[in-house]
Amino acid sequence: MNARNRDSCCWLFKNLKILPLKSQYIFFSFIICCQNRDSYELNSEIHNINSIFSSDLHTPTTNLTTFQKYPFYFGIKVFNYFPTSIKNTAHDINQFRSVLESYLLINLLYSLS
Secondary structure (H helix, E strand, O other), X not given: OOOOOOOOOHHHHHHHOOOOHHHHHHHHHXXXXXXXXXXXXXXXXXXXXXXXXXXOEOOOOOOOHHHHOOHHHHHHHHHHHOOHHHHHHHHOHHHHHHHXXXXXXXXXXXXXX
16 A cells, blocks of 8 residues: 555545544444433433434533443443434434444544544
8 A cells, every 4th residue: 555654544544444443432332322222311301492402412410530431421422422414314223334434434533522
């Protein structure tokens, strides 16, 4: 692929259609979150205020860092991070996987902050 030692591998990932490790973790966290949607509550289920965030998952309040690093909490953060066009395809898992993977390949998320 004509890559040198100090070259950025961002274009290699895009050309070979490979997700970086953090993007893979985000991808599978999102898949697990969507497969277990009944374990999570939407903001619209918690309160009746019609807001921009009503379709997001309710983030539980916590001060413990260990709970915030738990996959359950990270799945909520990942779900709320993505645009609603991707969230709306979560009901059909095959279409959802392809849409999410193409989104991650185009944007190549190395971290989620």
